[in-house]
Structure formats: structure tokens, C-alpha cells
Amino acid sequence: MSVRKSFFDKVYSIVKLIPPGRVTTYGLIANYLGSVGSSRVVGYAMNASHNLQDVPAHRVVNRNGLLTGKHHFAGTNLMKDLLESEGVKIFENTVLDFENVVWDPSKDLD
DNA sequence: ATTCTGACGTGGG
DNA sequence: CCCCACGCCAGAA
Numbered sequence: 065m066s067v068r069k070s071f072f073d074k075v076y077s078i079v080k081l082i083p084p085g086r087v088t089t090y091g092l093i094a095n096y097l098g099s100v101g102s103s104r105v106v107g108y109a110m111n112a113s114h115n116l117q118d119v120p121a122h123r124v125v126n127r128n129g130l131l132t133g134k135h136h137f138a139g140t141n142l143m144k145d146l147l148e149s150e151g152v153k154i155f156e157n158t159v160l161d162f163e164n165v166v167w168d169p170s171k172d173l174d
Numbered sequence: 175a176t177t178c179t180g181a182c183g184t185g186g187g
Numbered sequence: 188c189c190c191c192a193c194g195c196c197a198g199a200a
Binding site: 089090091094100101102103104105106107108109110111113121124125126127131132133134135136 | 179180181182183184
């Protein structure tokens with residue numbers, strides 16, 4: 065009741081909470097939402113998030129730290145540029161020192 | 175209303 | 188190690 069937001073809206077809420085200089089994964093978000101098997105739905109949500117301004121989709125990568133969604137951004141290096149601008153090092157479309165920059169919602173909100 | 179497809183992750187063979 | 192199948196949601200044609 066109360067709010068019964070759509071899965072997408074929940075995803076957006078989490079993504080908005082990602083602190084600058086940090087990144088998270090589709091799986092972690094899905095896991096936090098209680099739907100581990102819905103990791104791909106998180107990706108779908110990001111695809112639709114292009115309409116939203118408050119959703120830093122560039123901070124969401126796959127479990128390998130690979131910028132799978134970079135192709136969906138305007139420039140070829142926009143996603144990479146945005147992340148590096150926040151202090152996140154990227155090499156070959158992959159986040160360096162991924163384990164150190166990854167942001168786990170269930171960990172931070174714990 | 176139905177069908178298709180799209181930023182993932184895990185497990186099994 | 189590689190390949191395949193399953194789970195899940197929303198928007199567009």
C-alpha cells in the first residue's frame with residue numbers, strides 16, 4: 065500500500081543515493097531491493113532513466129566493473145569522463161580498483 | 175491487447 | 188573454460 069512504487073522507481077531511488085566517486089552494480093541494487101534475480105531489470109530501469117535528470121546512471125556498472133552502459137551515453141567516453149571526473153579511474157571501459165570504489169547500498173544503509 | 179526487446183547475474187552441463 | 192537457460196519489469200510498435 066502506501067507507495068507501492070514500481071521497480072524502476074525503487075532503482076532510481078537507490079541510484080540517486082550513490083555518493084560521488086563511487087559506483088555500484090546492477091546486481092547489488094537488485095539484491096538490495098530483494099530481487100536478486102532481477103538484476104537485468106535494474107539495467108532496463110537505467111535505460112528508461114535517460115529521461116530523468118537526478119539519476120546518475122554513469123555510476124552503475126556491471127559486476128565486473130565494466131561500463132556496459134557507456135554505449136548508451138552521448139559521447140563514446142562520456143560515462144568514462146564523468147566517472148574519472150569524480151575520481152574513479154577507468155581503463156578499457158573497466159573501473160580500476162573496483163573493489164575499493166564499489167558502493168554497496170545494503171552495506172551503507174546497514 | 176499481444177509481442178518484442180533491452181545497461182545483468184547465477185547456475186548447470 | 189565456454190555455452191545455454193532461467194528470472195524479472197516496463198515501454199514501444
